[in-house]
Structure formats: C-alpha cells, structure tokens
Amino acid sequence: MFDESPALLRHGYAWLPDLTRRQAPGPVRTRLLGRPAVALRGPEAVRFFYDEDHVRRRTALPEPVLSTLFGKGAVHTLDGPEHRTRKELFVGLLKDRAAVKDLTEHVTVEWERALGEWRARFRVNLFDEAGLLLTRAVCTWAGAPLADQPERDVRELARDLAAMVDGFATPGLRHWRARRARGRQEERLATLVDELRRRALAEQDPAVTSSHEVVRAVAAHRDADGAPLDARTAAVEILNVIRPTAAIAWYTAFGAHALHRHPELREPLARDRDGYGRAFAHEVRRFYPFAPFVAGVAPSRVEWHGEPVPEGALVLLDLYGQNHDPQLWESPYTFDPERFTGREPARDELVPQGGGEAATGHRCPGEDITVAVLAALLPRLARLDYDVPAQDLRIPLRRMPTRPRSGFVMAHVR
Numbered sequence: 126m127f128d129e130s131p132a133l134l135r136h137g138y139a140w141l142p143d144l145t146r147r148q149a150p151g152p153v154r155t156r157l158l159g160r161p162a163v164a165l166r167g168p169e170a171v172r173f174f175y176d177e178d179h180v181r182r183r184t185a186l187p188e189p190v191l192s193t194l195f196g197k198g199a200v201h202t203l204d205g206p207e208h209r210t211r212k213e214l215f216v217g218l219l220k221d222r223a224a225v226k227d228l229t230e231h232v233t234v235e236w237e238r239a240l241g242e243w244r245a246r247f248r249v250n251l252f253d254e255a256g257l258l259l260t261r262a263v264c265t266w267a268g269a270p271l272a273d274q275p276e277r278d279v280r281e282l283a284r285d286l287a288a289m290v291d292g293f294a295t296p297g298l299r300h301w302r303a304r305r306a307r308g309r310q311e312e313r314l315a316t317l318v319d320e321l322r323r324r325a326l327a328e329q330d331p332a333v334t335s336s337h338e339v340v341r342a343v344a345a346h347r348d349a350d351g352a353p354l355d356a357r358t359a360a361v362e363i364l365n366v367i368r369p370t371a372a373i374a375w376y377t378a379f380g381a382h383a384l385h386r387h388p389e390l391r392e393p394l395a396r397d398r399d400g401y402g403r404a405f406a407h408e409v410r411r412f413y414p415f416a417p418f419v420a421g422v423a424p425s426r427v428e429w430h431g432e433p434v435p436e437g438a439l440v441l442l443d444l445y446g447q448n449h450d451p452q453l454w455e456s457p458y459t460f461d462p463e464r465f466t467g468r469e470p471a472r473d474e475l476v477p478q479g480g481g482e483a484a485t486g487h488r489c490p491g492e493d494i495t496v497a498v499l500a501a502l503l504p505r506l507a508r509l510d511y512d513v514p515a516q517d518l519r520i521p522l523r524r525m526p527t528r529p530r531s532g533f534v535m536a537h538v539r
C-alpha cells in the first residue's frame with residue numbers, strides 16, 4: 126500500500142472522505158507517515174478512540190506539527206497519569222464557568238472598541254481584526270501583559286499566533302513562518318515565566334502559587350512527578366491557551382460567510398432568542414472545516430469490530446467526516462442552525478474539537494470558551510450593517526487549515 130502523506134497534503138480535507146468513499150464499509154485502511162493507519166468515525170468510534178488501551182498519543186504527532194501548532198512537550202503528547210495531571214491544570218482554568226464568562230466579557234469589550242475603529246475605516250478584514258481583538262482579550266484575561274506593549278508588538282503577536290495555526294500542515298513558506306513565529310513567542314513567554322518565578326521567590330508572592338490566572342497558574346504548576354515545568358514547556362502550555370483562543374478568528378470569519386450566504390438567518394441571529402446564537406455557533410463548528418482529524422497510535426494489537434489494528438498503527442478519528450456523516454446529520458452539507466435549537470449536541474456526536482470527556486481524555490478543554498465567545502460575537506456581527514465588496518470568498522478544501530480566501534472583507538461598517 127502506498128504512503129498517502131503526499132495525497133493528504135495535496136487534497137487536504139477531501140483526502141479522508143474520498144478514501145472512505147473508495148473503500149468498502151468499515152474502518153478505512155491506509156498508510157500515513159510511514160505507518161499503517163486506520164481511520165474511524167461515528168460516536169462508537171469516538172469511545173474506542175478515547176480509550177487509552179486502544180490509542181496513545183506520545184509518538185503520534187510528527188515533528189513539523191509540534192514545532193508549529195502545539196509545541197514540544199505539550200499536553201497533546203502526554204498519556205496516562207502525566208496527561209491527567211497536566212490536563213487538570215487546563216480543565217481547572219478553562220472550564221470554570223466564571224472564567225469563561227470573564228473571558229467572554231473581555232472579548233465583547235474589545236469587539237466594541239474595535240467597532241469604533243472599523244466605523245472610521247473604509248474597509249476591514251474580519252479575519253485579521255477578529256484575530257487582533259481576540260489576542261488582546263485573551264492576553265489580558267490570561268495575565269500575559271500587553272498594556273505596556275507598543276501596538277506594533279500586539280499586532281506582531283496576533284500575526285504570530287495565526288501563523289502557528291496556518292503553517293502546520295504545509296511544507297512551504299507558511300510552515301517556516303509558523304516555526305519562526307513559535308520560536309519568537311515561546312522565548313518571550315519563557316522569559317516572562319522566569320521573571321514571575323524570580324519575583325515569587327524574592328517576594329514570596331502567594332499569587333504565583335495559587336492563581337486562577339493562566340500565566341501564573343502554569344508557572345506554578347507541578348507535573349505528575351512533582352516537578353515544575355521548565356520555562357520553555359510552561360511557555361508552550363501558555364501558548365496552548367492563547368493561540369487557540371485567537372484562532373476563534375477562523376470561526377468568526379466562517380460565521381460571517383454563513384450569514385452572507387444565508388441572509389434570512391441574520392434576523393434570528395441578531396435577535397438571539399432562546400439560545401439561537403449558541404445553536405448558530407454549534408452549526409458553524411459542524412459545517413465549516415477546521416481540524417481534519419486527530420491521531421494516536423495503537424499500543425498493542427487491538428480490534429475494532431473484529432477488524433485487527435496492528436501494534437504501532439496510526440489510528441485516525443475523522444472529525445470532519447463525522448461532522449458531515451449522513452448517518453448522523455440530515456442533509457449534512459446544508460447549513461442549518463435549527464439542528465441545535467433547543468438542544469445541546471450529544472457528547473460524541475459533534476466533534477470539531479474532539480470527543481469523549483475533556484477532564485479525562487484529550488478532548489479540547491477550550492470548547493466552552495469557543496462556543497461562548499462565538500455565541501457572543503456572531504449575534505453582534507448580525508446586528509452590524511456593512512457592505513460585502515467583491516472578493517474571493519471561496520473556501521478551498523485543499524488548503525489546511527482553510528478559510529474564506531479573502532478573510533471576509535467588510536466595507537462601510539456602520
């Protein structure tokens with residue numbers, strides 16, 4: 126069997142669905158990164174995938190992804206007790222209701238502030254602007270000081286955060302930009318962690334040892350072996366909060382795209398009654414492509430529905446495929462927030478940010494934040510008046526990660 130890694134880079138989001146269509150029903154068998162690979166989808170597959178007896182993470186992620194998107198030593202690469210101890214840190218900081226509300230408020234304050242500027246400008250690019258305002262909000266909330274930074278540095282940080290996401294799945298210039306961006310920001314945050322720790326030692330600063338603020342909590346965190354994180358790994362994990370929060374810009378641009386394609390949804394979204402904004406946010410996360418799949422490695426020979434998965438094989442959970450599976454979703458390629466009105470998605474049904482439990486498995490701990498922020502921003506967007514000038518709004522499935530090519534340009538915001 127040929128290695129399909131080049132085909133994945135060429136076809137992007139369409140690679141796994143195409144392969145699934147070409148093969149007989151059941152798990153899709155292929156080769157990726159020089160290993161046999163099996164791809165699964167569906168709620169039952171989610172439960173199989175998030176069981177550590179079947180799938181481990183330590184050696185699953187290739188170096189180019191670690192050096193751009195997640196960082197070396199990140200929580201994404203841990204298993205067993207090491208993972209659970211590190212994950213408690215994230216879950217405690219990110220799934221706390223008051224913390225989610227607080228961050229959402231920071232985001233809406235930044236939105237209102239940005240709006241004043243947009244009204245004074247002829248055109249704005251929503252993807253870039255959302256990235257900038259989310260960066261400002263999350264840094265203030267997380268305790269990564271920005272107030273004393275020149276505007277130029279804040280813009281550079283927002284650009285670097287976007288670059289880390291944009292360059293993880295491509296061998297070209299975007300990839301090298303992502304590596305440089307990560308190197309620059311890890312160094313900056315590692316220095317901040319060192320400084321905080323020095324100050325804490327000198328002043329016996331209790332805030333460093335018991336804080337709900339992300340930067341301080343990560344600086345004070347002790348891993349399963351009782352040791353603090355080295356400054357570089359601490360920087361990696363701080364970035365694992367800041368970077369994906371800024372990445373909600375992707376979904377903001379997708380939300381604008383959905384409104385543009387479905388003008389009839391503008392009024393209900395603007396009114397936002399009975400949780401409509403939340404339903405819209407869920408549908409944006411289901412419909413539009415972001416994370417294509419998640420991957421782990423079988424620690425021994427395991428079986429899925431009687432089908433053998435050899436030891437060392439890659440196991441892929443097809444997130445994009447599951448979110449568009451006709452067995453789970455009626456007319457999966459129709460954008461329809463009504464799917465989620467009056468109900469929250471079941472645990473292993475909607476999986477743009479992984480499945481299973483965030484507290485015990487690798488599911489994204491930032492899902493509550495993502496939904497809350499989108500449910501706050503998208504109704505605000507629907508209440509705005511703006512023109513949509515001629516631009517390239519195509520969303521190429523070959524590009525990973527993808528977005529409207531133009532980023533979504535708005536003119537005459539009023």
Ligand code: HEM
Pocket residue numbers: 200201202212215219365366367369370372373376415416419420477478479480486487488489490491492494495
């Ligand atoms: C922008 C929208 C987001 C998307 C599409 C997304 C997607 C994902 C996915 C697919 C995973 C991997 C799940 C797995 O390995 O099984 C993940 C993990 C993670 N996400 Fe998110 N995420 C988003 C937002 C966030 C936010 C806002 C935060 C933090 C504030 C965050 C923090 C994390 C962390 C720390 C992990 C690692 C969890 C672990 O390995 O245990 N994400 N995310």
